[in-house]
Amino acid sequence: MAYYMQQIDKSNKEPNDLTIKRKCPICNYYSIGQIIKTRENMFGLGGTFYYHICKRCGSAAIINKPENLEKYYPETYLSKKIYPKYKNLIVMFLFKLYLIVSPNSTLRKIIDKRFGTPNIFQIFNNMLKESKFTSFNNKSILDIGSGAGQWLIWLSLLGFKKRVGVDPFIKSTIQYNRNFKILKGDIKAVKGKFDFIISNHSIEHSQNPQKIIKFARKIINNNGLFVIRTPLIDSYAFKKYGSNWVDLDPPRHLVLLSKKALYLLASKFNFDIVKIIYDSNESQFIGSELYKMGLNLSLIKDFKFTDKQLLNWKLLSDSLNSKEEGDQACFILKPI
Numbered sequence: 001m002a003y004y005m006q007q008i009d010k011s012n013k014e015p016n017d018l019t020i021k022r023k024c025p026i027c028n029y030y031s032i033g034q035i036i037k038t039r040e041n042m043f044g045l046g047g048t049f050y051y052h053i054c055k056r057c058g059s060a061a062i063i064n065k066p067e068n069l070e071k072y073y074p075e076t077y078l079s080k081k082i083y084p085k086y087k088n089l090i091v092m093f094l095f096k097l098y099l100i101v102s103p104n105s106t107l108r109k110i111i112d113k114r115f116g117t118p119n120i121f122q123i124f125n126n127m128l129k130e131s132k133f134t135s136f137n138n139k140s141i142l143d144i145g146s147g148a149g150q151w152l153i154w155l156s157l158l159g160f161k162k163r164v165g166v167d168p169f170i171k172s173t174i175q176y177n178r179n180f181k182i183l184k185g186d187i188k189a190v191k192g193k194f195d196f197i198i199s200n201h202s203i204e205h206s207q208n209p210q211k212i213i214k215f216a217r218k219i220i221n222n223n224g225l226f227v228i229r230t231p232l233i234d235s236y237a238f239k240k241y242g243s244n245w246v247d248l249d250p251p252r253h254l255v256l257l258s259k260k261a262l263y264l265l266a267s268k269f270n271f272d273i274v275k276i277i278y279d280s281n282e283s284q285f286i287g288s289e290l291y292k293m294g295l296n297l298s299l300i301k302d303f304k305f306t307d308k309q310l311l312n313w314k315l316l317s318d319s320l321n322s323k324e325e326g327d328q329a330c331f332i333l334k335p336i
């Protein structure tokens, strides 16, 4: 795929002046911050991209966003895929069981080992623990940046009354059934209120995270929870790899947030951050090492790292997570 899709876009313009003051889309502060020059690395599509790092909150924002951003989300893009039905059924049943059995049960240990940690089961388990509810029965959930709705499908047996996804990069709106649909479009296409809102590695794809958090606050029920999973730029991996950090992911990632930025945004829009789960894994090293060698992610199958390297990166990721230096985290926000 890397070959036939190569260089689809040479139209993105290089910025004329890299030394001017720029406004941070996260905290609105104007500064002349560090510039990161990098390239599209996931598919090897070509193009040079620049990010500006805000001097106040440390977040990065893309300077030269391409006009035809949809071209960077081919149909093979991860969130557009849906598992085959039988696999979905297995996950759906495991999900239901996971939330019923005791925290120390063998079943949970097996699932955690198979799916890695933290996994979707653990995330929802944590959400339930942090919420005022004892189950998801009759609750509503919105998935911002849902792709085709894979996560919402997996929630099928948990009792949700309403499941809605929204995503600007899918082909068209998908109506699974009366209470389960995926809207193509901007978050403002969403109607109604929700008990749970999740943004699973999607806020970094928006040029305006303030708009998303502001809107989420407007449509969340008082007892609800808003969960944001996102890469973090104030991480060991970014310090080590810089422009080769796998989670820069230009031009799909339009902003990369820092922990400080998430606190600023939460407070500005009347949310409390009640829990942070650092959930980086060895892919922060695998991807970044590939990029450092000038390769792209589509070549990963042809390139083998040693078992020792992979184990070391896994252990290092666990250690970074415990020190709050992992390159991604899950923020659980409560409305105040």
Ligand SMILES: [Zn+2]
Residues within 6 Å of the ligand: 024, 025, 026, 027, 028, 029, 054, 055, 056, 057, 058, 059
């Ligand atoms: Zn800022």
